Amino acid sequence: MQPEDLVRDHTIYSCVMGSRAFGLATDASDTDRRGVFLAPTELFWRFEKPPTHVEGPGEERFSWELERFCELALRGNPNILECLHSPLVGHADGRGRELLSLRGAFLSRQVYDTFTRYALGQRKKLDADVRTTGAPRWKHAMHLLRLLTSARDLLRTGELHIGVGDQREPLLAVKRGEVPWARVEAWMARLAAETEEALPGTPLPPEPDHARVADFLFRVRRDSARQADTHHEVVQGVVGGRRLGQD
Template identity: 80%
Template sequence: MQPEDLVRDHTIYACVTGSRAFGLATDDSDTDRRGVYVAPTALFWRFDKPPAHVDGPLPEQFSWELERFCELALRANPNILECLHSPLVEHADATGRELLALREAFLSRRAYESFTGYALGQRRKLDADLRTRGAPRWKHAMHLLRLLISARDLLRTGRLTVDVGAEREGLLAVKRGEVPWPR
């Protein structure tokens, strides 16, 4: 069985993530698709296990095998949590709906460390941009702020909201470089 077959034939949950789910899409935004598949049991009875993730088969599509997806969700991986909470669900079979029903169980205090850790990663990218290019890539600054807003709201409410809502225009202004960056 080819990896693409796992995604095509065994996907339990699929959604749109990225700028479209965040409410930050512009005319030139791509469509990031993420999903979860359940590999058939027989594939686990071999020396070579099924892949933990598959890139494709569609452009900008990435899927995880359910076990790996849950491991990452338990670590409060922001990409995984945002996938689980995406407002743009394209497919959810019965097992996918069970996974969605459990999504709140994956929210824990670990989210603070993981979201701020990802935000620090964006900050490091900004610092590297300043060193190598002399100016920040504004998209990195926007994502740093978006991650911190998500972490703040999650800590305040106990809920993860993916769409940035009222923060949209301010974040897009940062992305366009309209907000000064201290040097």
């Protein structure tokens, strides 16, 4: 089975991410599609395992195999968690809807570390741009401000909302380079401080609910294996019946 076939035939959840999901889209914005596919259990019984992720088919599309997706979400990966909270869901079958119902199980105080590390990495890239060219990549600066805002509000409320709401115009002004870098730096510093201040009183639990997620993954893997067994039994029965009739 080709990787593209896994995405085409076994996707359980897909959504639109990027600027369109954040409420920051303009006429020039791409449509970034993300998804989760469930590789049939029988594929894991071979030496060559299914891929953990697949690019495509088509441009601006990326998908993860369910187990890998859950692993990253349990670690508090910002991109993965945001994918689960996109307001633009393209497809969700029964298993995809159950995955969405588990969104809270992936959230914990660990997001402070993961979001902060990601933000720090992006900030270092912006600082490097300023040193070499005299200005940051303004689009990246805008998205870093958005991420810091989401992290702060997540720690304050225990819920992740990725839409920027009434911050759309101020953020787009940053993207257009209309806000001095010094003001953007001060904005980032304020958000980082507010995020740190929110940590001690956050309603988020210390750890994600590993057991609940593991139970979900076990059940979908088991059901996939049972469906494969049923399919093989039906095929064998049909073949056996034809042979019997021929005899």
